[in-house]
Amino acid sequence: MKNTFKKAVGYIFITLVVLSLLFAGYIYFVNPSQFDSVNICQNEELVAELIEKNINPFTKFKFIKKRNADCNQLLNDNKEKALKFQNEEYCSVLDSSTTSLVLVINTYVNDMYDRETASKELTQTIPLMTPYNYCPQYIDNMIVLIALKKRLGL
Numbered sequence: 055m056k057n058t059f060k061k062a063v064g065y066i067f068i069t070l071v072v073l074s075l076l077f078a079g080y081i082y083f084v085n086p087s088q089f090d091s092v093n094i095c096q097n098e099e100l101v102a103e104l105i106e107k108n109i110n111p112f113t114k115f116k117f118i119k120k121r122n123a124d125c126n127q128l129l130n131d132n133k134e135k136a137l138k139f140q141n142e143e144y145c146s147v148l149d150s151s152t153t154s155l156v157l158v159i160n161t162y163v164n165d166m167y168d169r170e171t172a173s174k175e176l177t178q179t180i181p182l183m184t185p186y187n188y189c190p191q192y193i194d195n196m197i198v199l200i201a202l203k204k205r206l207g208l
Contacts, residue, residue, distance in 0.1 A: 093127065093128065094117070094120060094121050094124050095121055095124040095125040095127075095128050095147065095150050095151070095154065096125075096128075096146065096147065096150045098150075104117045111165065115165075115166075118154070118157050118158050118161055121154045121157075121158075122151075122154040122155055122157075122158040122175065122179075124154075125147065125150055125151035125154045125155070125179075126151070126178070126179055126182055128147045128150075128151070129147055129179075129182040129183060129185075129186070130182055132144045132147065133182070133185045136185045136186050136188075137185045140188045142189065142190075144186065144189075145186060145189035145190070145191060145192075147186075148183060148186050148189055148191055148192060148195050149191055151179065151182075151183060151195075152183075152195040152198055152199060155175065155176065155179050155199065156198065156199075156202060158172075158175055159172045159175055159176060159202060159206065159208070162175065163206050163208075169206070172206065172208055173203075173208040176199065176202075176203060176208055180196075180199065183195065183196075
């Protein structure tokens with residue numbers, strides 16, 4: 055009887071450990087992949103939370119890179135409307151895009167020592183921002199990016 059009770063407790067313990075490992079795997083692998091389908095460009099709190107929670111530098115860079123790609127996607131998606139209507143509703147993406155671009159360029163240059171890719175990111179994003187030149191913050195954002203380019207020698 056004692057032996058059967060010990061076996062039952064052992065099985066329950068092993069089952070709980072396996073379930074805990076499966077749950078931890080779900081949280082680690084599946085949960086971050088949900089952000090692959092969501093545009094995180096203008097969600098400052100979410101981006102900061104994701105970067106802060108992930109101590110792995112490669113995971114941090116994944117979120118930084120995704121945010122920059124999402125901002126470029128927003129700039130590209132709204133380009134025709136911005137050119138046609140020049141609505142200031144589309145201007146907020148400029149600030150988010152500049153912030154994400156500065157972060158990704160600084161990461162490339164300071165952490166990965168890859169000036170070439172940093173320069174490509176800058177060269178790729180500036181033309182996407184050009185249709186938004188009617189926005190009040192356009193010049194300020196361009197000044198930030200030009201100063202960054204000069205400072206880093208890109």
